[in-house]
Amino acid sequence: MNIHEYQARALLKAAGIPVLDGDVASTPTEAEAIARRLGGTVVIKAQVHAGGRGKAGGVRLAKSPGEALDHAAEILGMQIKGLTVQKVLVVPAAEIASESYLGLIMDRETQRPVFMVSSAGGVDIEDVAQQTPQKIVRFPVDPTYGLFPHQALRLALVLYRDFVQVKAAARIMEQLYAAFVANGASLAEINPLVTTPDGRVLALDAKIIIDDNELFWRPDLGLLRDETAEQPSEAAARRANLSFIKLDGDVGCVVNGAGLAMATMDLVKYYGGEPANFLDIGGSSSPEKVINALKIITADPHVKAILFNIFGGITRTDDVANGIVAATRQFKVAVPIVIRLTGTNEAEAIRILNAVGMTALSDMDQAVARVVKLAKEAA
Amino acid sequence: MSVFADEETRLLVQGITGREGSFHARQMLEYGTQIVAGVTPGKGGQRFENKVPVFDTVAEAVQTTGANTSVIYVPPMAAAAAIVEAADAGIPLIVCITEGIPVMHMSRTMPFVRSRAVRLIGPNCPGLITPGSRAKVGIIPGNICAPGRVGLVSRSGTLTYEVVNHLTCAGIGQSTCVGIGGDPIIGTNFIDCLRAFQDDPATDAIVMLGEIGGTDEQNAAQFVKAHVTKPVIGFIAGQTAPKGRRMGHAGAIISGSSGTAEEKLAAFAAADIGIMRRPVDVIELLRKRM
Numbered sequence: 001m002n003i004h005e006y007q008a009r010a011l012l013k014a015a016g017i018p019v020l021d022g023d024v025a026s027t028p029t030e031a032e033a034i035a036r037r038l039g040g041t042v043v044i045k046a047q048v049h050a051g052g053r054g055k056a057g058g059v060r061l062a063k064s065p066g067e068a069l070d071h072a073a074e075i076l077g078m079q080i081k082g083l084t085v086q087k088v089l090v091v092p093a094a095e096i097a098s099e100s101y102l103g104l105i106m107d108r109e110t111q112r113p114v115f116m117v118s119s120a121g122g123v124d125i126e127d128v129a130q131q132t133p134q135k136i137v138r139f140p141v142d143p144t145y146g147l148f149p150h151q152a153l154r155l156a157l158v159l160y161r162d163f164v165q166v167k168a169a170a171r172i173m174e175q176l177y178a179a180f181v182a183n184g185a186s187l188a189e190i191n192p193l194v195t196t197p198d199g200r201v202l203a204l205d206a207k208i209i210i211d212d213n214e215l216f217w218r219p220d221l222g223l224l225r226d227e228t229a230e231q232p233s234e235a236a237a238r239r240a241n242l243s244f245i246k247l248d249g250d251v252g253c254v255v256n257g258a259g260l261a262m263a264t265m266d267l268v269k270y271y272g273g274e275p276a277n278f279l280d281i282g283g284s285s286s287p288e289k290v291i292n293a294l295k296i297i298t299a300d301p302h303v304k305a306i307l308f309n310i311f312g313g314i315t316r317t318d319d320v321a322n323g324i325v326a327a328t329r330q331f332k333v334a335v336p337i338v339i340r341l342t343g344t345n346e347a348e349a350i351r352i353l354n355a356v357g358m359t360a361l362s363d364m365d366q367a368v369a370r371v372v373k374l375a376k377e378a379a
Numbered sequence: 380m381s382v383f384a385d386e387e388t389r390l391l392v393q394g395i396t397g398r399e400g401s402f403h404a405r406q407m408l409e410y411g412t413q414i415v416a417g418v419t420p421g422k423g424g425q426r427f428e429n430k431v432p433v434f435d436t437v438a439e440a441v442q443t444t445g446a447n448t449s450v451i452y453v454p455p456m457a458a459a460a461a462i463v464e465a466a467d468a469g470i471p472l473i474v475c476i477t478e479g480i481p482v483m484h485m486s487r488t489m490p491f492v493r494s495r496a497v498r499l500i501g502p503n504c505p506g507l508i509t510p511g512s513r514a515k516v517g518i519i520p521g522n523i524c525a526p527g528r529v530g531l532v533s534r535s536g537t538l539t540y541e542v543v544n545h546l547t548c549a550g551i552g553q554s555t556c557v558g559i560g561g562d563p564i565i566g567t568n569f570i571d572c573l574r575a576f577q578d579d580p581a582t583d584a585i586v587m588l589g590e591i592g593g594t595d596e597q598n599a600a601q602f603v604k605a606h607v608t609k610p611v612i613g614f615i616a617g618q619t620a621p622k623g624r625r626m627g628h629a630g631a632i633i634s635g636s637s638g639t640a641e642e643k644l645a646a647f648a649a650a651d652i653g654i655m656r657r658p659v660d661v662i663e664l665l666r667k668r669m
Contacts, residue, residue: 106482108563108593108630111489126635143487184481186563213481213629217456243627247619258561258627259535259590262616267657269619278620280627283536311537311544313505313520343520343540364541365659 001210002049003224006089008206012190015179017172019203022091031072034090036065041093044071049229050081051124058085061093086228094204099192100159101125101136104176106186106211112140113180115147115173117158121192147177160195168201169193184214184221233277233296240292242281249274251375252297252306252335254290256281256315264309267364273372276303283314290323291330298333305336305375309364312343321349325356336374340367382530382555382575382582383472383500384448384507384514391416391446391470393437393453393461395427399476400452403518404431407450410521411513416440437468448472450506450516455479458502459488466497473566474516475502482629485564492566499566503629505536505558511581519543519556527552529665530576532569533588534561534595534628538616541658542588549662554582561590561628569599577607584610584669586661587652591617592631592638600646610668612653612661615640 006024013019021038024047025031035042046058053059058080062068068090078085099122107114118136120128128135137158141147149170156169172193180188187209194204215222227235237244243258247265251273255261258280265275277297281289297303310320320341327333339360341349346362353360361367390407394400395417404427408414416434417427423435434440437449449465451458451474458477465473473492480502492499500507506517511526523540525547533539539558546553557572559565569587576582585607589596596615603611618640620626622633633639647654653664 106486106563108595111486111564113483113486130636142490143483144490181483184483186482211482211629212625213455213479214483216479245621245624245626247621255537257535257537258631259533259538259588259616260541262590262620262626262631263538263541263614263658265619266616270657275619278624278626311540313537313540314518315537342544343523365657 001212001215001225003208003210004047004049004087004226004229005045005206006047006087007224008208011179011183011208012176012203012206015175015182017175017179017203018201019206020091020094022089024087024089025072026076026087028069028073028076031088031090032065032069035062035068038090038092042068042090043093044068044075045089045091046075046078046080046085047087047089048080048083048085050083053080056080083229094194094202095197097195097197099194101128101191102172102176102193103187103189103191104180107140110140112143113177115139115141115155117155119159125191141177146181147174149174159193162199164199165195165201172201172203183208184211184218185209186211233299237279237296240289240296242279242289242293242296244296245278246300247275247277249276250302250304250379251371252276252300252303253309254279254281254293254297254306255309256283256311260309260311264307264364264368267368268307268372271369271372273375276300287319287323287326290320291327294324294327294333295331298335303335304378305338305371306333307367307371308337308339308341309367310341310343312341312346316345317341317343317349318345318352321352324358325352335378338367338371338374340364381509381512382572382579383498383557384509384516384555385512386514387447388512388514388516389413389415389445389447390516391418391437391440391444391449393418393449393451393465395419395431395433396422396425397452401427403452406521407515410515412515415444416446437464437470441468441470446470448516449474451475451477453477455481459484462488462499463491466492466495469495471496472498472500474500474504474506476504476506476517478503480562482562482564485562489564489566500557501560501565503562504560504565505539507555507557509555510553517558519558523547524556525552528554528581528583529586530554530579530582530584531556531586531588532572532576533558534590534630535588535616538588538658542586542614542661545659545661551662551665554579561630563593563630568595570602573599573602573607573611577609582609584612584665586665587611587613589613589615589643590628590631591615591620591626591633591640594638596643597646600650600652603652604650610653612655612664612668613647614655614658615643
């Protein structure tokens, strides 16, 4: 789960990491008031779940409360990578002596949280990793013990020579690790970590991604979710316990299992079509799930045809058939549906579909080729 | 002979009285798997299906029944603890089916697992099946499998069924099918399975089903090039997946520019792994190479 910079900042601040004063605003007048309270030059930063905010014009300097009002008015409502800006963060403009990068990610290969530290900060760390990987120091932490003080010190020495700053940075390393663990993060990033001309070490930007698997037992973290920052169809799917990602094509896909769902999208492409979505209805698929899935997919006006691809293992194909029939009774599905199902209770499923005049295929390739053809005819 | 599970498998089911555990324990019994014990704390002394003794702890179950494999169906918040309990009781093969375990739990669990002589398969996996031994540990439907000489290893569940079904319908049986799981942190990876299949006299060819995210397939391809003499064919799901989005499986995510399908397919090609463009291609590629 992505959270906003202002939320990540609050989590870091709660862990004791020094951040600049500042606050979040939803209206230009709120932004103006914050700028007045802070005094001096401020930065107005769009709060969206997308990178490249600066390039898109979503980060601006304001020299006065009046300018803050004007900039906030422009940034609020702005579209960045298809997402509408609903909030801005207003912080004092810091004077910067140096910029570094500090990140902590859950690493698949070492199976541990890994620190990434680099004196090349303030830029996209992906670029640094590709062009000058030697500029990033990586350090895996043994989660049994956590980060030892001498390890934190060693990482801080990668960045600074002045021992006041080294000690401050080492403390930030320990605090970042604590925040990472306490908030069930899969990524926690400070980019840039800066020094000011008067020698302080500060976190100027913050990014945290929370492991979705933590949310089940950490409702407090779930409260950080901003549904307005997501695609409405994806938010609706999550509430219906469906794993759904919207794409740009016109072939709607309803599949059981994530691997098969991806393979289905790929096969749509293979036969010359474009998938409209990724959708996994999961293992124990009740008819309700199928109804919700169809509602979400048919709400997309780009969808020209819908494919069901169900391989019944734990999933009972008759449950899916019942869901399809119930859905088409509840609301009119204006686009053609192609159904492929095989496996558990297949004969019963086909009987249920045939009774209402629908048919099913048992071969995945045949079904995909047919749905792609139908989508093309409708386009 | 086969890989990881065979007629010697004496299975223990952790969470045997739960909804998932009881359902799948019945399916495994029906298939012919030797289930010797179940564990649910607080239900010790009961019998599952009037047959399988239930214990409060794994240690007790192992001591009494000689269980040598455990399959875990306990809910996500207790699953990592269940893995540790099984490892602590000295069970050499642990298969964790549970989906949704926080990744930090697994990060903390793995050092303990690695400190014991234990193989963990999963979590978030369908388990494994050796049709020739009627040994099913997990949730792979037994009726789609057939005994034979092709080993299969996969990160996915239903995609595995799709491919196994193609094989069986074409008269190509399987030595063992292993689902290693869709999570970012898993106990057994592609290389572990490739090594086992390479060393298994009952396996003649290997099918690997990968997906986007991480570098496991790329590492596996290098291993194939250096150490595998049997024919290998592979598939990568998620060629049309957008970057930065988690495609259902927690581990199926392209981070930045790493973990893409192109990168993995290029590694396959460099290792002379036959590339399946579609699941159905498995048949022709195997026939060509076996």
